Amino acid sequence: MYKSFLIKYAEIGVKGKNRYLFEEALVKQIKYALKKTEGEFAVRRTDGRIYVDALSDFDFEETVESLKKVFGISGICPVVHVEDEGFEKLCEDVVRYIGDTYPDIRDSQSEASVVNPRSGFTTFKVAARRARKNYPLDSMQLNVELGGVILDAYPKMRVDVHKPDILLHVEIRDKIYLYSEIIPGPGGMPVGTGGKAMLLLSGGIDSPVAGWMIAKRGVKIDAVYFHAPPYTSERAKQKVVDLAKKVADYAGPVWLHVVNFTDIQLYIYDKCPHDELTIIMRRYMMRIAEQIAKETDCLGLITGESIGQVASQTMASLAATNEVCTMPVYRPLIGFDKMEIVDIAEKIDSYEISILPYEDCCTIFVAKHPVTKPNLNIIKRHEQNLQEGIDELVEKALSTKEVIVVQA
Amino acid sequence: MEVYLDNSATTACFAEAAQLMHRVLCEDYGNPSSLHHKGVEAEAYLRYAEETFTKILKVNEKEIFFTSGGTESDNIALIGAVMANHRRGRHVITTRIEHPAVLQPMAYLEDQGFEVTYLSVDRQGRISLDELADAIRTDTILVSIMHTNNEIGSIQPIAEAGALIKQKNPQTLFHVDAVQGFGKVRLYPKKMQIDMLSASAHKIHGPKGVGLLYLREGAKVSPIMYGGGQQRGLRSGTENLPGIAGFAKAAEMVYESLEQDTDRMYALREQLTDSVGKMEDVVINGCPGREGAAHIVSASFRGVRSEVLLHALEERGIYVSAGSACAAHKPQPSATLKAIGVEKELLQSTIRFSLSGFTTQEEIAYTCQSLEEIVPKLRRYTRH
Numbered sequence: 001m002y003k004s005f006l007i008k009y010a011e012i013g014v015k016g017k018n019r020y021l022f023e024e025a026l027v028k029q030i031k032y033a034l035k036k037t038e039g040e041f042a043v044r045r046t047d048g049r050i051y052v053d054a055l056s057d058f059d060f061e062e063t064v065e066s067l068k069k070v071f072g073i074s075g076i077c078p079v080v081h082v083e084d085e086g087f088e089k090l091c092e093d094v095v096r097y098i099g100d101t102y103p104d105i106r107d108s109q110s111e112a113s114v115v116n117p118r119s120g121f122t123t124f125k126v127a128a129r130r131a132r133k134n135y136p137l138d139s140m141q142l143n144v145e146l147g148g149v150i151l152d153a154y155p156k157m158r159v160d161v162h163k164p165d166i167l168l169h170v171e172i173r174d175k176i177y178l179y180s181e182i183i184p185g186p187g188g189m190p191v192g193t194g195g196k197a198m199l200l201l202s203g204g205i206d207s208p209v210a211g212w213m214i215a216k217r218g219v220k221i222d223a224v225y226f227h228a229p230p231y232t233s234e235r236a237k238q239k240v241v242d243l244a245k246k247v248a249d250y251a252g253p254v255w256l257h258v259v260n261f262t263d264i265q266l267y268i269y270d271k272c273p274h275d276e277l278t279i280i281m282r283r284y285m286m287r288i289a290e291q292i293a294k295e296t297d298c299l300g301l302i303t304g305e306s307i308g309q310v311a312s313q314t315m316a317s318l319a320a321t322n323e324v325c326t327m328p329v330y331r332p333l334i335g336f337d338k339m340e341i342v343d344i345a346e347k348i349d350s351y352e353i354s355i356l357p358y359e360d361c362c363t364i365f366v367a368k369h370p371v372t373k374p375n376l377n378i379i380k381r382h383e384q385n386l387q388e389g390i391d392e393l394v395e396k397a398l399s400t401k402e403v404i405v406v407q408a
Numbered sequence: 409m410e411v412y413l414d415n416s417a418t419t420a421c422f423a424e425a426a427q428l429m430h431r432v433l434c435e436d437y438g439n440p441s442s443l444h445h446k447g448v449e450a451e452a453y454l455r456y457a458e459e460t461f462t463k464i465l466k467v468n469e470k471e472i473f474f475t476s477g478g479t480e481s482d483n484i485a486l487i488g489a490v491m492a493n494h495r496r497g498r499h500v501i502t503t504r505i506e507h508p509a510v511l512q513p514m515a516y517l518e519d520q521g522f523e524v525t526y527l528s529v530d531r532q533g534r535i536s537l538d539e540l541a542d543a544i545r546t547d548t549i550l551v552s553i554m555h556t557n558n559e560i561g562s563i564q565p566i567a568e569a570g571a572l573i574k575q576k577n578p579q580t581l582f583h584v585d586a587v588q589g590f591g592k593v594r595l596y597p598k599k600m601q602i603d604m605l606s607a608s609a610h611k612i613h614g615p616k617g618v619g620l621l622y623l624r625e626g627a628k629v630s631p632i633m634y635g636g637g638q639q640r641g642l643r644s645g646t647e648n649l650p651g652i653a654g655f656a657k658a659a660e661m662v663y664e665s666l667e668q669d670t671d672r673m674y675a676l677r678e679q680l681t682d683s684v685g686k687m688e689d690v691v692i693n694g695c696p697g698r699e700g701a702a703h704i705v706s707a708s709f710r711g712v713r714s715e716v717l718l719h720a721l722e723e724r725g726i727y728v729s730a731g732s733a734c735a736a737h738k739p740q741p742s743a744t745l746k747a748i749g750v751e752k753e754l755l756q757s758t759i760r761f762s763l764s765g766f767t768t769q770e771e772i773a774y775t776c777q778s779l780e781e782i783v784p785k786l787r788r789y790t791r792h
Contacts (some may be wrong), residue, residue: 126546229723230716230717230718230719230720230722230723231716232719233719234719242768266789359715364716365789365790394690400685
């Protein structure tokens with residue numbers, strides 16, 4: 001029954017002269033999201049709107065699910081097309097549309113979800129729009145006439161022009177478009193409009209969520225993963241690829257840089273106090289991530305840190321790890337509780353993967369009592385112990401990194 | 409060098425078995441239940457497989473049933489036997505070191521209100537016949553004891569247990585999970601007074617997804633799946649003919665040279681245990697010498713996490729297992745290792761090496777040398 005979708009976008013509507021850039025990015029992301037969806041689609045921009053037209057049979061649920069993953073979309077309206085065969089016919093079509101879309105109104109006596117429980121009536125408003133100006137009735141006339149037809153057909157419906165339960169849009173084009181439902185989209189901005197950032201992706205719950213949140217603001221995501229064979233397994237790496245894929249479902253292709261971190265980690269283990277291992281290790285991770293970020297035109301780093309979650313995420317520890325970077329470090333989860341993060345992880349379907357029990361490189365040598373209030377001067381002094389060999393090891397880690405392009 | 413020492417998880421399929429399977433899949437693909445020539449042709453493979461196994465086990469054709477593998481065989485044997493005999497009693501006996509394919513059905517039976525006695529094992533992983541004798545009651549309907557343990561290779565006194573069970577209570581059914589023992593030793597259910605025996609193809613160089621259940625004629629077992637009534641109604645479903653043919657071929661080949669192969673494997677096992685046993689702070693688990701399985705060595709390396717050692721060996725092309733493959737994806741420590749009293753600290757430091765007829769002396773020497781290089785290095789870097 002539905003032939004196309006009208007795509008609503010909230011925030012990008014207000015971007016003034018740059019608006020077309022945002023719309024183009026949105027169209028591109030919609031096309032990317034629909035590539036794997038069954039059916040042929042055309043995505044077009046007309047009159048300041050974006051339509052997705054189905055050119056073949058398609059799976060409605062699957063298509064809506066795909067569109068729900070495109071940042072920038074605030075609402076998805078399934079549209080019914082009817083031929084323009086005169087006003088009489090349009091009246092019939094509108095009555096049938098209401099009946100088909102809201103079967104509980106048609107079978108009017110039943111308990112309907114759209115029926116206002118207090119009044120027992122469903123309120124509505126017709127919003128007609130003539131893109132084709134030679135139509136015999138103008139918009140106001142259409143609103144009035146079609147409203148009357150609906151009132152006659154469904155005695156349980158009432159007009160409310162201020163807060164209607166159903167807002168029926170009637171658009172006169174080469175064909176006539178009818179729509180009234182709005183399926184909420186993910187919001188945000190189209191990916192690609194906000195530059196690119198480098199996500200530090202571990203195998204945990206937090207980092208994919210952090211990446212998703214920044215991608216939501218239109219930022220393209222690349223990721224870096226620190227691999228420590230033989231201490232971390234091939235499955236741990238596969239898990240990170242799977243997590244990157246969950247981010248790619250929303251953010252488009254993710255370039256995943258896999259850095260072998262074992263030698264650096266063992267070198268720090270040999271030369272530095274054990275309770276500072278995690279902090280010093282993270283400082284080197286940030287240094288390496290920033291280096292890759294610079295080489296790949298990223299404008300910032302993203303981490304999944306949240307204050308106080310573990311010893312390395314106290315304010316003092318964050319200050320110590322942050323100190324090695326000049327690039328901005330975005331920490332979108334900084335004020336989130338674990339449960340709030342888990343809620344999003346479940347929503348984006350990364351949670352089940354994150355809880356697989358493979359060890360990541362942050363935990364393999366973790367001290368029983370790691371420092372929680374690292375003193376930056378002392379950390380820096382202990383890092384002096386690494387002077388002899390660390391540059392070479394970092395160099396080697398960078399030159400041997402593997403790049404995996406993770407597609408949605 | 410690639411050294412595959414995880415043969416208790418699965419084995420490489422014999423090329424001859426794979427070739428035969430290809431023929432059954434692509435040429436003689438009929439359904440053995442069909443009346444026409446294609447069906448008759450297919451049925452011949454079923455006959456061939458039945459004959460092969462009756463010869464190997466010295467049993468009747470009517471007593472062989474093909475399943476999807478060890479797990480299904482165990483499930484039919486345990487749940488089917490209990491369902492058919494629950495009016496005679498509600499007591500079942502097994503051991504603490506069984507494979508999950510036995511332990512989980514036992515847990516299910518406990519949920520259904522049956523009483524299960526779990527026999528303890530000694531330091532080498534063997535049950536005590538006295539304890540078994542004490543456990544058998546008039547209402548004991550089933551005893552299930554594994555032949556060879558999959559994690560430490562200990563071998564149970566099956567013949568003695570069979571005699572004991574029948575002497576104490578002739579009505580009690582005796583099931584043996586021989587998934588790790590079949591193809592390594594000669595097993596004769598009649599002589600050993602076994603009523604039911606499970607085996608699996610992919611542990612003996614056959615294909616995955618096929619196993620067998622020996623069921624003594626006269627032993628009452630109910631089906632746990634219903635359908636077209638194939639295999640005398642016990643195991644409905646079109647027979648996995650390519651798998652069954654491949655399984656028979658592999659069994660034929662393994663039993664043809666059984667003694668030479670196991671002698672060779674025992675020699676290789678000794679080479680491995682001698683060398684590893686000499687390393688500092690290493691404990692070998694299970695039975696020594698010929699009392700244990702020819703193909704399994706379990707060793708605990710103090711101060712080394714088994715997963716890390718596994719991956720470090722992997723970097724050198726050596727494939728082993730941490731505990732057993734079936735338990736390795738669960739983070740909890742192995743029940744078998746706990747049952748034989750491995751100290752807590754070593755539970756997560758235990759590696760299983762499992763050999764096959766394809767394993768060579770050079771491979772074992774390379775493995776020993778690699779261990780000597782890797783283990784001290786890994787011990788330097790530990791969690792504090």
